[in-house]
Amino acid sequence: MGEAFAKDPSIRGRIELVTKTGISRKIIDGEPFGYYDTTYDRIIRSCKESLQRLKTDCIDLYLIHREDPLLDPWETGRALLDLKKEGLVREIGVSNFDPFKFEALNKAVGGQLVTNQIEWNPLCYEHFRSGMMDFLCGNRIHPMIWSPLAGGRIFKEEGDAVCAAVRAKIEEIACRHAVSPATIIYAWILYHPVGAVALVGSSRLERLDLAIQAMDVKLKHSEWFEIYAAGGQQIR
Ligand SMILES: NC(=O)c1ccc[n+]([C@@H]2O[C@H](COP(=O)([O-])OP(=O)(O)OC[C@H]3O[C@@H](n4cnc5c(N)ncnc54)[C@H](OP(=O)(O)O)[C@@H]3O)[C@@H](O)[C@H]2O)c1
Known part of the structure; x- marks a missing residue:
């Protein structure tokens, strides 16, 4: 740089x-x-x-x-x-x-921290369990999200049942919206009220475009939960 x-x-x-x-x-x-x-x-x-x-x-x-x-x-x-x-x-x-x-x-810094860069993707919910997401929402602090695509694992990993279920669900929702699966994952992250900033790990321009397209996707509330549930999270 x-x-x-x-x-x-x-x-x-x-x-x-x-x-x-x-x-x-x-x-x-x-x-x-x-x-x-x-x-x-x-x-x-x-x-x-x-x-x-x-x-x-x-x-x-x-x-x-x-x-x-x-x-x-x-x-x-x-x-x-x-x-x-x-x-x-x-x-x-x-x-x-x-x-x-x-x-x-x-x-110690008089409330001047502006973000927490944390991992979140359809396979990782650590910061939902720790209360961090609620803390950030409550304090109107926007997190930066690293590995939004699980470092590419969502598209590649074989032999993991949760990963396979998440991949199938995301592909299904991507078909409904006529966009790529990656775009759906970014839209899913942007949907959350915390106002997250997703960090795109790829430096390939066409993959950056897939992230930008997420800003035009209107996910349904129920679709957000379809992905959440496919990721093994309890909804009832
Ligand atoms: N704070 C921390 O502890 C921490 C930890 C890790 C990362 N980070 C930051 O977060 C950024 C993002 O994390 P990340 O790199 O793990 O992000 P990511 O976007 O989840 O993963 C990027 C990987 O996914 C692959 N990929 C992207 N789109 C794909 C697709 N459609 N199909 C198949 N593979 C695809 C990329 O391959 P290609 O490169 O071939 O496109 C790349 O290997 C990093 O660049 C880093 O700055 C922070």
Whole structure:
């Protein structure tokens, strides 16, 4: 991305740049070891290194990636607020947080977290069970959704009964609306009152178009539940 921005500086003004911090890697006894680090110094350093690599002077949205069990919300929050004050990041948020961790960090930053980037697709309901979706709806915070197509698994995985049922149901609904199955999945995510932003994992332009087409699909309320039930969720 940094090389692209350097080649054509007009690109930077036409996109929203989102990146994350919080995962660290070290070589310990010759072996790579990954762990979390959301301490003040690490966050500040990590952000400045990202800016250098991206050849830009500001990140539009900066996220704390994953739930660090050693997260001190006040220390991490202070780092995020200082980055904002310095103008190095415009907005701040988190990824994969549960409602308790979100609330703790949000308190420390005076309610300035703008999103939680979480996994959700017709095969994954972790954040419905954790109460995160209700928390976000109640606080009018829009999540970013990663792996909306389950990383492509929905279309490919053989031998998994739930996946096969979801795929068959989505194909059936896609036929009704005369659109692609991927478009139906994006429409299903957009239907939810939380006002989610789906992250498209593919960089193939025709697949980006399938996501855009979802904005014109009018799913029925009952169709949303057809997919939900096919994903193994209880509706009665
Ligand atoms: N916060 C986190 O912890 C976290 C974790 C994972 C990802 N993310 C972010 O979320 C973004 C989206 O996640 P994701 O990449 O898992 O998204 P995804 O859109 O669910 O999956 C993308 C994969 O699905 C394949 N695919 C797309 N359309 C398809 C179709 N119609 N038929 C068959 N395969 C299809 C793509 O293949 P092609 O590339 O060939 O089109 C690609 O391999 C990532 O790019 C990343 O930025 C965040």
